[in-house]
Amino acid sequence: MQALVKKLKLLQVGDSAVRRNPLFYADAHRELERLDEADLAERRKWTLNRLSEVLFPASRSGYGLIVRGGGDIASWPLLTKGQVRGAPAAFTSGSQLFTLKASTGGTSGAPLNIVRSLRSIVVEQVCIDRMMQKVGVDARSGRCAVLRTDSVKDPNDFKPPYWVHAGGGNRIVFSSNHLNAATIDYYARALEEFSPDCLLGYPTSLEALCVLLERLGKKIHIPAVLCSSEVLHDRVWRTARDRLGCRLLDYYGQAERVAFAYATEPGAYRFLPGYAHVEFEPAGHEGDHNLYEIVGTPLWNQSMALIRYRTGDLIRVPSAWGAHELEELSFGLRTFSGVLGRDSDILVTPDGAKVTGISHFQRDVANIVRIQVIQESGTRVVILVLPEENYCELDRERLLRNVREKLPKSMQVEIRAVSALERTPRGKTPFVIHRAAVKELLNTTRAQGNIA
Numbered sequence: 001m002q003a004l005v006k007k008l009k010l011l012q013v014g015d016s017a018v019r020r021n022p023l024f025y026a027d028a029h030r031e032l033e034r035l036d037e038a039d040l041a042e043r044r045k046w047t048l049n050r051l052s053e054v055l056f057p058a059s060r061s062g063y064g065l066i067v068r069g070g071g072d073i074a075s076w077p078l079l080t081k082g083q084v085r086g087a088p089a090a091f092t093s094g095s096q097l098f099t100l101k102a103s104t105g106g107t108s109g110a111p112l113n114i115v116r117s118l119r120s121i122v123v124e125q126v127c128i129d130r131m132m133q134k135v136g137v138d139a140r141s142g143r144c145a146v147l148r149t150d151s152v153k154d155p156n157d158f159k160p161p162y163w164v165h166a167g168g169g170n171r172i173v174f175s176s177n178h179l180n181a182a183t184i185d186y187y188a189r190a191l192e193e194f195s196p197d198c199l200l201g202y203p204t205s206l207e208a209l210c211v212l213l214e215r216l217g218k219k220i221h222i223p224a225v226l227c228s229s230e231v232l233h234d235r236v237w238r239t240a241r242d243r244l245g246c247r248l249l250d251y252y253g254q255a256e257r258v259a260f261a262y263a264t265e266p267g268a269y270r271f272l273p274g275y276a277h278v279e280f281e282p283a284g285h286e287g288d289h290n291l292y293e294i295v296g297t298p299l300w301n302q303s304m305a306l307i308r309y310r311t312g313d314l315i316r317v318p319s320a321w322g323a324h325e326l327e328e329l330s331f332g333l334r335t336f337s338g339v340l341g342r343d344s345d346i347l348v349t350p351d352g353a354k355v356t357g358i359s360h361f362q363r364d365v366a367n368i369v370r371i372q373v374i375q376e377s378g379t380r381v382v383i384l385v386l387p388e389e390n391y392c393e394l395d396r397e398r399l400l401r402n403v404r405e406k407l408p409k410s411m412q413v414e415i416r417a418v419s420a421l422e423r424t425p426r427g428k429t430p431f432v433i434h435r436a437a438v439k440e441l442l443n444t445t446r447a448q449g450n451i452a
Contacts, residue, residue, distance in 0.1 A: 019125040020140075021118060028119075028126045028300075035273040043273045043331040050299040051277050058305035062090035069307060073277065076307045078295060084306070085112040091305045099303045102255055103363060114255055120301035127260055127272060128226075128251075134264060135224035135247040137198045145191060145222070146173040147201035147209060148229075149357025153178070155408045160186045172196065176205040177406060180353035184212040191220050198224040199244070203232040204346055204356050210236070210243040221245050228253065230345075230356075231338065234266045252339045258296030258309045261339065268335045275299065278330040279308065280315070289316045292326075294339070314340040345432045347407070348442055350378040355406050358432055365399045367391040372421040374433045378441050380412045387417045 035043055055071055058064050063083075069076040084091055098118040129139040137144075144167075152164055152175035162178040165171065172194045179187060187209065199206070199222045206227060213220065222244045227236075232250040240248055251262040252269065259276050263269040271278050276299055280292035294311045315336050317329065328334045347355040361383070362371050369386040376382055383403065385391070396415050403413050421429045434442065 018118070019121060020129075021122050024119050024122040025126060028123045029130070032123075032126060032130065032272070032274045038273070040328060040331060040333055043333075044327075046274065047277055047299065047331070050274075051297065054297065054299060054302055055307065057093040057302045058307050061093035061305040062087075063305050064093070064307075066090070069305075073297065073308065078281065079307060079309045081112060081310070081312070084309075088113050088115075091115075092303060093305050094302050096303060114257075115304045116257065117301050117303040120257060120298065120303070123275070123300045124253075124257060127275060131226060131249055131251055131262055132198060132224070134262075135198070135226065135249050137224045142170070142197040143194065144171050145194060145196040145199045146171060147176055147179075147199060147205045149176060149202065149360060149406075151175070151177075151405045155355075155404075155406060156410075158183070161190070162186060163190055176202070176208070176357075177353060177355050179205065179208055179212070180349075180351055181212060181215065182351070184209075184216060188213060188216065188218055188220060191222070196222055198222070198226060199246070200226050202356055203227050203230045203236055203250070204354060206240055207233075207236045208354060210239040213243045214239065219243050219245065223247065225249070226251070231340075232266075237266045252313075254311060254313075256296075256306055256309060256311075257298050257301060258306055258311060259294050259313075261336075263335075263338070267337045269338050270335045271330060271332045273332040280326055280330065281310065283314055285319065286316060288319050290319045290321070291316055291340075316340060347373070347375050347381060347411075347432070348378065348438065349408055350410055352441075357406060361399065361402050361406070363402065365395055365402065367395045368399070370421065371399070372429065372431060372433065374422065374435070375438045376435050377437045379410060381407065381414070383413065383415045384421055385415060385417045386419075386421060391417065 035046060038046070051073060052071055055069065055073065059069050067077055092115055096115065099115050100118070100121060102114045102116060103112065132139040132142065150173050152162065152173060155177050158178060160183070162183060163172050163174045166173055172190065174187065206225065220243065223246060225240055225244060225246045225248045227248070227250040237248055240246055247264070249262060249264050251260065253260045257276070259278050260272040261269045262272060277297040279295040281295050283291040283293045285291065291314050294313045294315060295308055296311060297307050297309065317326070317336055325334060329336060345358050347358060349355065358373055361373065362368060367388040367390045369388055371386070372384040374382045374384065383399070385396070385399070400413065400415055407413060422433060423429050
């Protein structure tokens with residue numbers, strides 16, 4: 001199946017055959033559209049029916065047999081990433097014939113392997129297409145610019161162009177790692193010439209683009225912007241609308257596909273009904289608000305038993321809310337301020353360019369439990385590795401190659417195997433640590449407009 005998908009991607013039938021497979025796409029689109037108009041009772045009934053179709057095969061997985069999970073989701077314990085990472089094969093369920101493998105981005109420094117059914121992949125595409133529709137873009141025919149973490153070219157090569165064309169000419173993919181004060185004019189001209197209907201970007205990359213455009217005194221009209229994968233601050237909503245004149249939508253999800261939320265206005269996020277069964281685990285208090293961890297169970301992926309999966313992501317809601325309000329929230333009938341997450345997992349180069357996609361460093365590297373990235377100065381990065389027993393020089397070299405795809409030669413990289421990662425005074429082990437000199441560099445470049 002993996003080899004087939006790779007071949008299809010080389011052809012322009014890939015989206016139709018895989019992500020927009022006609023066997024599933026129209027039905028899923030119709031179901032999700034209908035749920036948007038449904039009341040709480042109908043959303044609850046539909047979700048419980050779908051949930052039963054997921055719990056049955058999950059109960060026959062190795063994990064399901066161990067925990068004795070049944071048809072009532074309350075019979076299943078909460079599930080952590082560490083459990084899945086420790087024995088991923090125990091969570092596979094049903095036929096694996098029409099499945100695809102993926103890995104999480106590893107925002108905690110420790111990615112895990114995921115198995116997705118073809119149907120769940122199609123539903124994910126339906127959800128993204130519907131998000132684009134909400135900001136007036138036809139996902140099938142729209143011209144899209146991409147500003148994420150794609151490795152477009154060698155990070156040491158600062159000669160234009162800083163982009164490549166894809167999708168039969170309907171997509172232009174920019175390097176976020178080359179975007180800085182010296183290159184912004186090239187980006188601006190390329191965007192104007194391409195004239196995209198939509199920009200797909202990470203919030204940190206979007207903010208860098210807009211701040212640099214502001215320094216030039218320049219505006220570019222891009223009708224719609226879709227953001228994901230990082231916290232989108234209110235200031236970025238304002239700056240993007242000012243510089244790009246866009247309709248902006250931000251959405252939240254994970255590689256595990258256990259929850260999906262979106263917003264078209266700051267502070268007004270809502271969960272998408274029909275995507276997952278969402279629960280909230282109490283995680284403390286903050287003033288007159290309660291904190292909850294998002295716990296999700298996918299409703300479409302019957303190939304992996306991610307039942308009551310703890311995402312580690314927190315939300316903040318009024319402390320006056322009770323069980324009824326939380327249920328309405330879980331079914332998309334109430335809004336919340338946003339997912340609390342990290343916007344500091346970046347590195348900054350000596351010339352002020354910010355490097356995103358740090359979580360990709362460990363991707364496809366074997367025999368590593370977790371990494372931690374420490375930027376000691378503008379020119380020096382240390383990567384701490386918690387190794388598994390079989391960790392060897394080949395693994396270290398693969399990790400270094402991944403890092404070098406993102407960082408310029410002006411930044412020295414040291415990879416060090418350790419028995420423990422650095423902890424904060426409160427006992428946490430952050431994925432990215434900035435030393436004092438780097439924090440000063442970040443503050444300076446922000447003030448100068450070089451970095452978001």
